[in-house]
Amino acid sequence: MLAMNNISKVFRTDLVETHALRDFNLQVNEGEFVSVTGPSGSGKTTFLNIAGLLDDFSHGQYVLDGEDVSGLNDNERSRIRNEKIGFIFQSFNLIPDLNIRDNVEVPLRYRGLSANDRRQRIEKALSIVGLASRAKHLPAQLSGGQQQRVAIARALAGEPRLLLADEPTGNLDSMMARQIMELLESIHSNGTTIIMVTHDAELSRRATRNVHIMDGQVSEINLHEQMQANVAQA
Amino acid sequence: MEIRPILSAMLRNKTGAILIALQIAFTLAVVTNAFFIIYQRWEKINRPSGMDMHNIVTSRVQWVGQDVDYKAEILRDLEALKAIPGVTHVTTSNAIPLSGGGSSRGVSAERTEDTEWTATGSFLLTQDGLDSLGLNLVSGRNFTLNDVVWFDPEVDELAQNVIITQALAEHIYPDENAVGKTLYMNDSELTVIGIVERMHGSWVSWSGLERNMLVPMVFPGSSISYIIRTQPGLTEEVRSQVKQTLLDINNRRVIRRIRVLEDVATSSYGSDSDMMVILSSVVCLLLLITVVGIVGLAAFSVNQRTRQIGTRRALGARRYQILRYFLVENWLITSIGLTLGVLLASAFNYYLVVHFELERLDWFYIPMGMAILWLLGLFAVYGPARRASMVSPAIATRTV
Known part of the structure; x- marks a missing residue:
């Protein structure tokens, strides 16, 4: 699904040159649920931005869903974001002036789908996250957990091949966080590839694989192997 | 097109949009009416006068002292002026056209107790009058030397023949050929011997500006005007010689207002020109304020929604x-403002018609004003909108 080979990202100012990612290599297979952890400033967000085609990288090669996206122009990158990637942001990033239905519709409009197709997808996505009855509500009228579920519905409506979640529970209490996590697991069980950046070790353990980033490089842990090792030791 | 979500988002943040829409409405109301007034004034200033405006020099002579043989002096002046190189024709006149000063008489095609006299500009000229003014005789004949009467109070003889303008002829003798007809003026009976196509009279804002009567007559008195026609392009040379030429004949007199007829007209149309300048300035200022308002609202909106724009970009917006x-959003605000503006412009025009006797606004001024404001709105919002389009989608993942 995703292959990054020797990706580097350098931020330059007149005085400073910062290597956010250096010789970053990662492969994520289709259907995986990967958690990405690491301390602040390790390069998690930079990785997520590059994985989601939100930002360029300085060197290396990035293949997404079999397509080398390294040299694509802005329009092509926008198209791939719209058709193949779903985003879930820490702060939900709902548009406050639009109701829930219109928020979910935003990426579908950019895809140029017919009104009928959009309506069906919106209804389906909202029913998956359990908010079909709140379609006319504004984001401000919903709790944080509900808002994040709307954001998930918005991501799901596009039927993405890859779901990128940036600290999806970072702004939620533990109960809400658990509900969101269960929702993500449910989505993953239907075959969607998920990459989730998180600080929460417990959430990280619920993924099938954990990628730890340190100083812009990967330090990977296979959770299943680790669990099996732990069981054998015991 | 995403008009519905844009409209519903706008309605939830309507204060700024309403203010700009009201400003656009007000601007349309003022701009259309101002354009209309400006165009009317422009038309007024630029309407054809019927005279050779660029090649006519005028002057006023005032004799000082008594025992002056005015007729002899005038005849000498006419000879001397005609001798100036570049001069083609010279006439005396009781008044200078378009100068704001002149004489008006009541005339009619009949004389009864119920006669309605038509106010008419009256110009007393010599046999060279028509050529001196560059008028176009369209019917009948020109004056001859025999037609000209030098008024003598002891004889009290008045001219018998007149030439009138087409506008006066159509007013007095509608659907008839005026040549040969009798024209009544108080107790006098005059015969119309010719018709000139057009001639503007003395007062530029008078509704009877084009109704004029040319009388072959000279009133020798202490003051008189000369109208001097020059060859094309020699007006300034002639003008510079007029004063000295006249003073060389008799320096016991005052030679005043030696001006080109075009400048006389410019001076008389001064208030109209001033009005055009003032209204143009108001229009420019209002349009500028509106543009600044639109730019300000759009820039504020972009700044406030940077994260939202980044999110839209992350979700796949090109x-x-x-x-x-942003162009559509602005177009909607402008359209709402223009819809209000149409009503406001019509109401404003009605007010001007009722209170200032302005003509009714021609229909096309409103769509023209709307088109200008639409284009201006798009032009104003383009900069902020383009800035918005350059927002990076990576903004969406920033937490601060």
Whole structure:
């Protein structure tokens, strides 16, 4: 699904040159649920931005869903974001002036789908996250957990091949966080590839694989192997 | 097109949009009426006068002292002026056209107790009058030397023949050929011997500006005007010689207002020109304020929604789609403002018609004003919209 080979990202100012990612290599297979952890400033967000085609990288090669996206122009990158990637942001990033239905519709409009197709997808996505009855509500009228579920519905409506979640529970209490996590697991069980950046070790353990980033490089842990090792030791 | 979500988002943040829409409405109301007034004034200033405006020099002579043989002096002046190189024709006149000073008489095609006299500009000229003014005789004949009467109070003889303008002829003798007809003026009976196509009289704002009567007559008195026609392009040379030429004949007199007829007209149309300048300035200022308002609202909106724009970009919006979003949003605000503006412009025009006797606004001024404001709105919002389209989608993942 995703292959990054020797990706580097350098931020330059007149005085400073910062290597956010250096010789970053990662492969994520289709259907995986990967958690990405690491301390602040390790390069998690930079990785997520590059994985989601939100930002360029300085060197290396990035293949997404079999397509080398390294040299694509802005329009092509926008198209791939719209058709193949779903985003879930820490702060939900709902548009406050639009109701829930219109928020979910935003990426579908950019895809140029017919009104009928959009309506069906919106209804389906909202029913998956359990908010079909709140379609006319504004984001401000919903709790944080509900808002994040709307954001998930918005991501799901596009039927993405890859779901990128940036600290999806970072702004939620533990109960809400658990509900969101269960929702993500449910989505993953239907075959969607998920990459989730998180600080929460417990959430990280619920993924099938954990990628730890340190100083812009990967330090990977296979959770299943680790669990099996732990069981054998015991 | 995403008009519905844009409209519903706008309605939830309506204060700024309403203020700009009201400003656009007010601007349309003022701009259309101002354009209309400006165009009317422009038309007024530029309407054809019927005279050779650029090649006529005028002057006023005032004799000092008594025992002056005015007729002899005038005849000498006419000879001397005609001798100036570049001069083609010279006439005396009781008044200078378009100068704001002149004489008006009541005339009619009949004389009864119920006669309605038509106010008419009256110009007393010599046999060279028509050529001196560059008038176009369209019917009948020109004056001859025999037609000209030098008024003598002891004889009290008045001219018998007149030439009138087409406008006066159509007013007095509608659907008839005026040549040969009798024209009544108080107790006098005059015969119309010719018709000139057009001639503007003395007062530029008078509704009877084009109704004029040319009388072959000279009133020798202490003051008189000369109208001097020059060859094309020699007006300034002639003008510079007029004063000295006249003073060389008799320096016991005052030679005043040696001016080109074009300058006389410019001076008389001064208030109209001033009005055009003032209204143009108001229009420019209002349009500028409106543009600044639109730019300000759009820039504020872009700044406030940077994260939202980044999110839209992250969700797949192309740059042109972000650009289009802001252009459409502005177009909607402008359209709402213009809809209100049409009503306001009509109401404003009605007020001007009722209170200032302005003509009714021609229909096309409103669509023209709307088109200008639409284009101006798009022009104003393009900069902020383009800036919005350049927002990076990576903004969406920033937490601060």
